[in-house]
Amino acid sequence: MEKNILGSLALAAMGDAMGAATENLTFHQIRETFHGQVTEFQKPGDTAFALGNEPGQVTDDFSQIYLILQEVLETKEQTITTEIVKQAMIKWSNMPVYFNRFAGPTTRSAIAMYKGEKQEMQPLEGAVIVDYASKATNGAAMKISPAGLFHPGHQDAAIQDAITITRVTHDNHLAISGASAVASAVSASLKEEVTFDEILEAGLYGAIEGERLGQDTSRTVAGASVVERMKLAFDIVEEPGSKEENLLKLYQLIGSGLHVSEAVPCAFGIIKANHGNAQQAVIDAVNIGYDTDTIATIVGAIVGAISEKNREFYDMIDFIEKANDFDITSLAQRLASRIS
Template sequence: MTLHSKIQGTLAMAAIGDAMGAATENLSFDQIRTLFGSEVTDFKKPGETAFALGSEAGQVTDDFSQIYFLCNEILKNDGSLTKDTVIKAMLAWSDVPMYFDRFAGPTTRSAIAMYKDPSLKMKPLPGAVTVDYASKATNGAAMKIAPAGILHPNDIEGAIEAAITIAQVTHDNSLAISGACAVAVATSVSLAPHATINDVLSAGFYGAVRGETLAKEVSREVAGPNVVDRIQLAYTIVNGVGTKEDKLRQLSQIVGSGLHISEAVPCAFGIVALNKENVLQAVIDAVNIGYDTDTIATIVGSMVGAFIDLSDPQFHSLFETVQLANDFNLVQLANSLADVVGFHERKQC
């Protein structure tokens, strides 16, 4: 597979996971199966339990839309990722009511308010759970981090540096950065020509460790469950006894699949580890894990999308639907990103 096709798969599977998970978000593991009669394997129109109520089947939420805006802003900046690039992308994203008004979490909402009016930094913000946006270790740091890996294929340290740049704009703390680096490195390694899922999992774990270490130097340490330890817990569950269904339930109930970075990212790693031979099923399992399903499915899609068979009929149908529902051309976006990456690599030679 070429870099172009791998990036296309990464974007596609992140978008598919987000849009499919929009209908199952906020439901428990068992509620999903009761409400839909079985696991969800295609796009559904979100119902009353979902934040995406009012969206059509196949439309994405905040998760992939932030990836999309970041990628486009990076391209406008000739492939360069800076803090200003990230801020511009987030501000442009916040100007789209269908994304910001309905989906923006408290941490992201507070950060954007501060960038629009710096005087708000130390004032309570409507809808925010804290006056200090940077102290919240939520999964918004990891859901949008795929561009850090895409810009640095098979370049672990480059992906980590880029992930820190992106995360610090909205989630400037040790736990959020650790989770963001884990996913960024996993995405980066997935783009290597002969990568395997095992490579992705081991490199991602290193990313979590390295990200936490660096974050304590450049950011701030915050209280909360440790991302590294929780990834290890997820792997313990995956390698334990029981059926796959049993293990997915344990990931949901023991590791957790919610808003905190130390739930969402370790849960995603566990789901990937359970689906080394079928990356589309990994995203489907994330959609059906319960709670913050759209975010976890976006993260899983970012980590393993590079391995998808672009000719697979089921994937092709989902891919065409998600592009049409959101007016995206992800093939063109992937090609543009791959061209920019290739240009920068040639300049460095």
């Protein structure tokens, strides 16, 4: 279990750090800029939000996973509570290296509310006020893996924790659906002798349950269904043609942007396209285009548990830990002890 948890954390961090260099580029621009796929840690250029990062440094995606897990482990709570998530997000917001450079609009609005801060811009008189709760961006799905990691093989419990985490920053049914899909898949990935198909099925189950429960407990907002787009993503990557051709179709038809109904279905489509090859799935996510760091973080969190744990794997962890001053290995150990 400890190795599987470490795998999920490590590949999520790998996806975030590698994707930081390709973010905001198109599918074709990545291949033109880097003369093929990016397969190693790169220093982000001037097109990336992570400009100034060194190779191996993560962004908002994995840093929020790391902070949430730390906050939960520092308490005696046996489950993830709203207050724990709020405190983790406030602590994260006090880290300029992440918050000032990477925080998305939905997360910024939620944290400002919890800290009692006024918004920088006031709406015009008579304008419709759209708050953080109505924005179905992918910021919840990117940080949701702790919900799955705390409940290995117990998908419904993972979904419940996913709802708790999501509602702190993205209180709507689409964000809950996408986050629940990821949490359910992460939970399933920790089961013994699990298959790729079972992980994908768990993801779809989570999306369906998350949509249903989100409509009951949260706000229903406009936007494409995460569930239906996941189904479409699965169909796209199984069409005739090469994997590269199908990944391009995934990028063009599903999208790989900030909306949860793009990012999460895209991530699951990439996983299905790489049936049995966890690390290549992360590489393909890094190279899909647009919001690559988030999509690669999601993919890594889902497939990391079943990735190959060889010398290169542990060298990668060492590199990431040094680049970010993290102790991912210890975090995995502490989490495995807590849930055993």
